[in-house]
Amino acid sequence: MKLESFDKIYHVHRKSNVKRWFVVVILLCIAALFLPWTQNIKVKGNVTTLYQDQRPQQLNSPIPGKIIKWHVKNGDYVNKGDTILQLSEVKEDYMDPLLVERTEQQVRAKQGVRNYYEAKVGTTDSQLKALGAARELKLSQLKVKISQLNSKLAAEEAELLATTNELALSEDQFNRQKKMYDEGLVSLTQFQQRSVAYQNALAKKTVIDNKVAQTRQEIVAVEIEQNSTIQDYAEKLSKTEGDRLQSMGLIEGSMGDIAKLENQVANYRARQGLYAVLASQSGQVVQLSKAGIGEILKDAESIGTIVPNQVDYAVEIHVRPVDLPLLKEGQRVMCVFDGFPAIVFSGWPNTSYGTFAAKVIAVESNIGANGLFRALLAEDRGQKPWPPQIKMGAGVQGIAILNDVPIWYELWRNINGFPPDYYIVDNQKSATTDGKK
Structure with a gap:
């Protein structure tokens, strides 16, 4: 018996193209293997x-402070230099509203002290010049006096030499007169006259010797006075120079204090400009981490992030x-x-x-x-x-x-x-x- 359903389901008597398609597919696959x-x-x-400046930038608090006002919110777009928030001071060292003015007063006071010491240095310089001039004048006077004494000594020594010669001559005459008197050749009166002349010559020589000795002592005394003058003026000059150097040291110290105070003034002025946190670049403000008014920020604490516009x-x-x-x-x-x-x-x-x-x-x-x-x-x-x-x-x-x-x-x-x-x-x-x- 022939089943019609069997013939309709299984087309065993029909011609099939499966083998042909199989070969075609195999050939295509082989050809595809050589494709690039x-x-x-x-x-x-x-x-x-x-670029680092185009990356998201953190907003940091430049100083510790308390938030008193916000000018932006999350998602706002800002330009470079726009104010993000405002801070007030929390450190007691900076709470004085006249801090800059008072520090400037200290600077002016230190400048006055410096000017005083500069004037003192000027006065000391004048003293040094006056002491130097007085020393030179005094030494010149002593040199003149020594020169005069030396001249006087030379004259007295010349006089002493003449007196010595005169004494030698009187002594020789006295000795001859005495010998003649002993032999009875001259009278007693003549012998006595020659004896008086000899005594006068001897006395005159003694007087001149004393004068020469006195003049030499005066020269030594003047030389001692000259050395004493040099030493005295050296001490005075050293003391005055020490006062001058001390004043100059105080001037340098004052200048250091002035520079330090001026630095503090500059820092205080710069700090006053840091109470407003500004946008470092143009962009969108995101990730704000602080909320509300009155929150305290630490130094360099992160507030949020700015994402740049141009990247x-x-x-x-x-x-x-x-x-x-x-x-x-x-x-x-x-x-x-x-x-x-x-x-x-x-x-x-x-x-x-x-x-x-x-x-x-x-x-x-x-x-x-x-x-x-x-x-x-x-x-x-x-x-x-x-x-x-x-x-x-x-x-x-x-x-x-x-x-x-x-x-x-x-x-x-x-x-x-x-x-x-x-x-x-x-x-x-x-x-x-x-x-x-």
Whole structure:
């Protein structure tokens, strides 16, 4: 009996094309094995910037103080120099409202003391000049007196010499007169006259001797007075010079005190300008950590963060140590930003949709705490521009483009667990291509 249902279900008598399609598929698969495949390294990272001044900046309190007024709220956009909040003083050393004026009074008082000592130094200089002039005058007088005494001594010595000669002559005459008197050749009166003349000559010589001795003593006394004068004036000059040096030392001390007080005045004025916390750059204020009025801020305590408006974005990626030798400066990397749809064919980067081109500009030489190396990517200006909606810290998936190989080679490499081929980037060629574009 023939079953119609069997014939309708199992078409055993009909001609089939399965074998033909099987062969075609096999041939297509074999042909596909010879298609080009771009080797790549898949990495993850996030959006950042190359410039420190374009990174999110913390708002810090420059001084300890108490919040008295807020001028912004979370999410507000501010320009550079806008006031974020105002502070009041909490340290007792700075609470005096006339602190600057009182410190300036101290400066003026110290300046007056310095001027007094400068005047004293001027007076001391005048005293030194007067003492020097008086010493020279006194010494000149003593020199003149010594010169006069020396002249007097010379005259007296000459007189002494004449008197000595006269005495010798009188003594000789006296001796001859005495001999003649003894022989009876002269009278007693004549002998007595010669004796008186001899005694007068002897007395005259004694007087001259005394004068010479007295003059010599006067010269010695004047010389002693000269040495005493030199010593006295030296002591007076030394004492006056000591007073001068002491005054100069006090002047230097006063100048140091003045400089210190002027520094305090400048610091107090600068501190008065720190009661308003200003925006360090233009951007959005976020993550304000203090609330309300009256909260106390410590020195350099964080208040919040400013995210800059104008940012030249870059991407930082983290590379495994095994892939690090394959990554070089100037290498092309395709980026997929979080939040932007993309269709990615990793082996055919030119056919991918939603990817953005970047170039490796730096590879750090030290490994990070996560066991990965960090590399920085910059936008490839010759390709499609990056989306303006990206934000700092957004996630990024990167595909580092390596060598072009056949698909069969890539399958064989993965089956054997071999790494991608070592790829040398031709930076000169890349730069020339960019310049032509």
